[in-house]
Every structure is written in C-alpha cells, then in structure tokens.
Amino acid sequence: MHFAFTEDQAAITEAARDMLVESCTPADLRRLLASGEAFDAARWTTIRDMGLLGICVPDAQGGLGLDTIDLIGIAEAAGYVALPEPLVEQAGLVAPLLARLGGPVERVLAGEVFAIGHPANPFVADADGAGALLLYHQGEVHLVARDAVTLARAESFDPFRRLFRVDWTPSQATRLADDWGDTVERGQVLAAAQAIGLGQRCIDMAVAYAKDRHQFGKPIGSYQAIKHLVATAQVAIEFARPVVQAAAAELPLGNVASRARAAHAKLAATEAAQLAAQTAVQVHGAMGMTWEVDVHFFLKRARALKTAWGTPGAHTATVIERMTAAPTGPAMTFASEVAQAAG
Template sequence: MNFDFSEEQFAFRDSVRQYLDDRWSVAQLRTHLTGDGFDRELWEGVSALGILAMMVPEEHGGLGLGYVDLALILEECGRHLVPGPAVDTIIATDIISRHGTPEQQAALLPAIAEGGLKIAAAVAEIEGGFRPEDTTTIARPSGNGWALSGRKILVPYAESVDQLLVVARFGDDGPLGLVLVDPDWAGITRRHHQLLDPASRAHEVTFSEVELGGDHVLGGQPLETAVARLVDAGAASASLQMTGAAGKVLDLAVEYTGNRVQFGKPIGSFQAIKHRCADMLVLLETSRTAAYHAAWALAHDPAARRKLVSMAKAYCGDAARSICNEGLQLHGGIGFTWELDIHFYLRRAKTLEYSYGDASAHRECVMAATLAEMEAA
C-alpha cells in the first residue's frame, strides 16, 4: 500500500513553489512590513493558481479537494512566509462547505473560489484560555435575531478581510456556534496588535451589541461540531505551516554551513555541525509525519481527529522552535542580525506555535483523549 502523495499532488506543490519562489521572496516581504501587510497581487496570483478553490465543492465552482491535497500547499505557505488571509480563508471554506446552509454556501463559496471573498477566524479571547469552552463572546436573543457582544484578540488581517467567522456562545449558558459578520458593521471596532512577526497582521476586535439576523449564524443554528472542526483545522494548518518554515530554515543552515569556510574547510564538514544538521532533519521529518497525519485525520477520521491534530500541533511547535533556533545558531553572530532573513522564519514559527493552542494545551487534549480511550476499552 502506498502512503505517499500522488504525482498530481506533488506536481501541484511544485507549481505553487515555483510561483512563490518567483513572486514572494523575503526581499518582497520586507517591503510589506508597514501598512496593512496585504499584497493584492499575491492574493490574485494565489487565486489564479486555484489554491483558494481547493476546498470549494465542484458544484460551487471549486476543485472539490480535501485536506490531504491541501497539506503540501500549506507547507509551502509556511516555507515562503505567505501572509494572510489566504490560509484563514481556506480554513473557513472547509467549515462553510461542511456546515453552512445551502443558501450560505451558494452565496459564499463561489466568491471564495474566484478570489473575491476574504475571511478570517475570530477565536481567541484575552479572558479565556485556548479551549473554545472558555468563550465569553455572547450572542443574546434580540428581536428576530441576535445581538453579539464580546472581544476577540489575534484576529488575522481584520482590517483587510471581508468577513469574520466568529466563535460565540448563544445565550449565557447556551451552546457554542459560529457567526459571519462584516467587520465594517456598526458596533464593531478594531485595534492593531504589535506582533513578534512583523510580516503578519492581527487585531483585537470588539463587538458591542452587533445586530445579527438568523442567516448570519453558520448552519442556521449554533453548531458545536463546526466550532470543534474550525479549531482542529486551524491547529492542523498551523502545524503544516510551521513544518514548512522549519524546512526552509534547515535548507538555509545547510547552505550556509556548506559555504562558510573556517580553518581552510567549510564548517559543514565538521562532525559537530553535521550532527546538529542531522538532528534538525530528524525533527523535520517526524514533524512532517505528524502534520500529514493530522491532515489525513481531518479528511478521513473524525473519531481520531482531535487527538491526532493535538499530537501534531504540540510536536510541530516544539520541533519548529528547535529547528529555527538551531538554524539561527549555525549562522553564528550574523544570524542574530536584522539584515539576515532567517529571523523571519523563527518569528513566524513562534507566532504559529501559539495559534489555536500551544503545546501544553494540546498535550492536555492528547492525554484526555487517551484516558477516554482507555476507559472505553
């Protein structure tokens, strides 16, 4: 049995890599460190490649693919430090395709496939932890709809997107669900966050009695299954992007140590350096295995999805941090300078490490899932 990706999946990955190599270098990224950080030409190019249409069903003008097909592409997004909101839009597409009403799907999915709609997920809150159960943003009944109040943090590109996919609790003690809102609506304010990663953008978004109709609730009613999938898809996507960033750092470290000469030879020929690069490669390959398995679970194994995604997020976060730190060290003193590009990968990996839950939170999920399996056995 062949567990590898298909020739078509690798070919698509190679096309995306070639485009990003040509179009989105770190030099280009440096020109977007100020302003809204959103490159419209890059967005249009990503759309033209079909990346935004991957998760859109064929009946809505998309490619009808799944997370296994998407895994290599998300890894490339991490490798090339692709800015948002492309990845968040892809995640939202999967949620809308699975849980949206027919009317919501007809209105949103064709626009996403054509590159005409950008969506960001609003999940994290300053008052809570990483668990969706800690959500304090509340939608209370108001007339024939709902009034949304609360505050979200670390919302990607909230000033550039067209829609926000917001996790909210319906009623003070009610179920969790998702609502779609326009960030320009009355009652919504945005404040820019200063991030460790200067190439990314995130905002605090405050909702003050924002009026919602029933058609703004994804699926027409609160769906905790949709919230759970959103969190898992976000964590798996972050795992794949961290793996991509770590892979690029390893390539940069191998290239540098192969060219840097000391005592008449490349420092990469010294045994101590070889061992450190070999350790980085082991971490990278095991990280890929975990991330790919999480993507497979999102597509094919709902029962094991949460556990496998949490295993990947915890491991990939630790591995990416270690690889990026080691790669920076192998560059010596110049590795710590602003002029060298390697710190951008470390910053992106650290930012993603805490996106959709850090390693400690996900290890708790793995432990809880394992104990539940033991009790059920």
Template sequence: MVEERAALRAAVRGLLGGQIAAEGGWTRLCKEIGVGGLTVPEECGGSGATLGEAAVVLEEFGRVLSPAPMLGTVPAVHALLGSGDDDARARLLPAICAGETVVAVAWQGSGAVSEDGLVSGVFPDVPAADVVLVVVDGALYEVDTGIEVAATLDLTRQLGTLRLHGVPGRRLDGPAPELRDIACAALAAEQLGTAERALELTVAYVQERHQFGRPIGSFQVLQHRLAEAYVRVQAARSAAEAAVQAVADGAAEAPLLAAAAKVTCSETVRAVAAEMVQMHGGIAITWEHDAHRYLRRAWVTAQMFGTPESHVARLTPMLLSTAD
C-alpha cells in the first residue's frame, strides 16, 4: 500500500510538474493516471481505490494550487455511490472516470433552499461542472443549470453558488448520503499539500536571500518561526491522515476527526502562507511571485464546508459526550 501510494504521488507530481494546462489537463490526468475514478469501483470503470489514494492526489494538487476539479469529484462520486440510483451510476460514473464529465456537489448546512432558490455556500468546481449534485432536504438532485460564478480572493480556482428557482432537476433514487465528513477530509488533504509546499518554498528562499552578508535563514528569529511552521504542518498531516482513514473506514469517530482536521488544516495553511508572505518580503505581493496566491488559496479554503469556528462549535458537544 505504501509503495503504491508513493508511485501514485510520483506519477501525479510528474505530470503536474510538466505544467499541464487547466484546459485538457484534467482529462489527461484521468486517462493516464485515473485520478477521476480512483474511488469508483472497477465494475463502474474506476480503480476501486480508497479515499486514502484520493488524498494523495489532493495533496499534490494542493501543492501547486491546481484548478483541477478533484475536490469536487471526490464527494460527488461518494454521493453517486451512496445514492442507490443504478441509472445515474451507469450514466455518469464511466464519463467521470474518463474525465469527460466534470461533476461537483453543493448543499446547504440546514438542508433547505432559500425562497429564491439559492443554495448558499462556497462550492469548489461548480462553475466548471457539467453536472452538479445538489442535496436538498435529505434528497439528492442532479442539475446542470443555474450555476453562478462566485467572486473570491482565490484566483487559481473558480467557485460558485447555485440558483435553483425554476431550474429543472432529476431526483436520484434513495436518500442523499452524508457528505460533510468526506468533503472536510478531502479538503484537509489538499490544505496539507498547500501548507507543506508553502513551507518548502519559504525555507528555500531564506537560504538564498542575504542580508548583512549572510542568509536571512541564519537569523534565529526566522529559525524559530520556521520551526513553529514545521510543527504546525506535521500536526496537520497527522490530523488529515487520521480523518481520511476514519472516513474511509466508516469509523464511528469519523465526524469528530473530520471536524478536527478541518480546523487544524485550515489554521495551519493560513499561518504558514502568512509566514511565506512575510519572509519573502516585498516580492511576495507582486504578480510575478506565487506567495500571495498561496495566501489567497489558504484563506478561501478555510471557509469551505464550514468555517473553522463552526467546526469548533461542532466538536464541542462531541468531545463532551466522549468525556462522559
């Protein structure tokens, strides 16, 4: 398993390192590596892998701020597999695996839609999606219109909302599966990759930039800050991997670990990206440098699938109940 995931990581990193364009890149990743169908059963055209393998890919995408629609695909595939709708599976899953159909999911925390038909929230990959699966009142609907692009700080990825008033939709058979935990675990893996790469780039830069005749990385104050960032990233890795494993196993503690990973990884990626900007100095705010892009991605992903504060509120009763 370890060797297989290492090989998957190397393959994805190799293609991403080749500067795949946003257009067509997703299809190539799906056809050559099968990233779109990693968690799809083999009988449906996928690889039959687990969320653990998908997390490896999400980490790599997070490292390079890829706009590829993996973050939307993972919970969408989970929704289709859990819906019990054989027709929708047969119709959508093979095309998703081949990269021919981009799918995303959207839901409102209250499980309802506002009077004007707006499903509120920040949903990744919705603007690029051919099909959006929408959870409303515990049911799963398939829609392909009503998409609105949301203006956000993150210029590396399009986000969107849905306005569903008067929009035709097809209700899928069976109840909608729980998506929050798998979405949070997947996002935590992506945030981990973003934070880890931001730290790597910062460490490299402070060894190259000189002041007073020596690398600024030799200054003790920066060493302490980098050490703290390193500890944060390692803690985020532990939290993300624990959440991914628990969700993949369907463990009872999956909601708790997914919420903990969302909080830990959101706070980590924001802190590390902020240090990246600070230590790169004035160059970090120019369009020629990627530091501000990492900061933008960090702040936007922290708001996805619930803010860290909302997940802390969700964690509190769970922790109190386990203490009893």
C-alpha cells in the first residue's frame, strides 16, 4: 500500500506552515508574554481569513469539507512554532463537533473561540477568552454561554496554556447532544501531531546551535557525542510521525483498532518530543536551562501535551485492549479490518 499526501493536502499545509513560521517566532512569543495577552489578534485574523478554522467542516456549512488527516500537517506546524492561538483545537475539535451536532459552527468560522471541557482533560483551556463553552455532563454535550460559568485560573507549566476550573449548572436549555463522537480520539491525534512539530523544532534548534558553538577550535556538532544524541532524537521523531499520520487516516473507522492507533500515536509522539526537548537542552549545555534560550517554550508545551486528552497510562490501557480483543502478529496488528469485528 502506498501512502502519501495529495498535492492539495501538501499545498494547504505548506501555506499554513509558511504563515505560522513567519508570524510566530520566539520573539513574538516573548512579546506576548511581556504584554500579558492571551494570543495575537492579527495572527488569529489571518488564520481565520485563510479558512483554516473550517478545514474539517462540510462544504454545505461553510467549510472546506476535509478531515483530520488534512489537518495533521497544519497541527504539526502549529507545534513547530508553539502556537499560542487555539487553531488546532478550534479547527480539529470544536468546528467538526458543532458541524456534526448542528450547533453554531458559523461562529467558529468567524473566529469566535469555543472552549472545550471534557473529563479527558482536568482543566478547560482558553475559557477566559471564549464566547461559549462546550462542556461534558453525564456523557452529554452542553453549550454554555461564557457569562453563565464561573472560572478559577489554574497555573500551567506552559505559560501560553491558559487553564481554568469551570463551575456551571447543566440544564435542558444548555444540552446540545447526547454524545461526543470521536472528539477524544481526535484530541489525542492532534496533540500527537503538535508534539511531532515541537520535537522537530527542538532538534532543529539543537543542530543550529551545535553548528555555531565552537569548542577546542571545532563546532561541537562535529563530535560524535553530540551527533549521536541528536540522531537518536531525530530517529524517534521519524518513527513517530507515520504512526500519527496513520492514526489520523483511520479515525473514521471508529473501531477498537482506530482507538488504539490514536492512543499509540499520542504515546509515541509525546515520548519522542520529550526526548527531543531534553536533547536540545543538553546540547545547549548549562545555558539550555536559562530563560534566554528559546528551547524552554517548546519543552514546556511538549510536557503539557503529554497528559492532554488522556494520560500515558490511559493510552497504554487502550493499546492493551486492542492487543487482547483481536488477533495480533505481522499481518494483523496493524490491519484495521481484522479488528473491525471487535470494534
């Protein structure tokens, strides 16, 4: 089987990546921190105007009619720049959920932020700047106006993740639907894709520094100790990336195999990202632990995403479920059709 992205998928990913790399530099991140702003309004407007928020929304509802696999490269690019804005969450989770449930998806396409509160995450991200919240209650989806909830800020390891505890009262008037569909699995895959981008950025920063930093008259990158560290981290990223892409492609199956794919992707990607971040710090030496070196932005986001949409323990349990529910082996473990009956 030949798997490759189409020209259209590659084109939209490249356009989004170019825009994000150009507009979201570490200097921009530092500027936002200094100003205390949650995100950059001009960049968010550009994201909206490019139509990125509607990638996973059907044509008939004003979107591009694509799916998670078409968003996966953009999610990786968002991770590569440690994007503060909730592009991935709005485009990959909120918009398709509202579109499926007949909710006000047009508000998301116009740039309004909807926060998601689900038991898979202990806190609700971006709730303070949201126009409304999608909240979980006994398996139901509730759409709640921002002024109908009370927020309590929770500090995050990542300064760009604005997390909150939400106090609210469910009612029949707020109830939107009975189930969340594949939102959790989508969250896992998209968090994994961001982790791939974060890990790649850490490796790229380590390589750039190893070329410039000289010791004993030579770039430190010429020493085998540095080469092996960076190569090991790069291999981890290269092995995790196709796992994430396969998980995104198989999400629509909705069976035990696709759920295990999503969990496996999250495990592989976050472990690779953490290794890459630790490697980048080590290559930078003692200064890698300082605020002045930009590596910490990406290290913090990678660690924060490790428990987003489920913990490593929960993901491992999902993978074990697949291994015990259907046949395994070279011809079966990665064949979703084998697990269809067990789905």
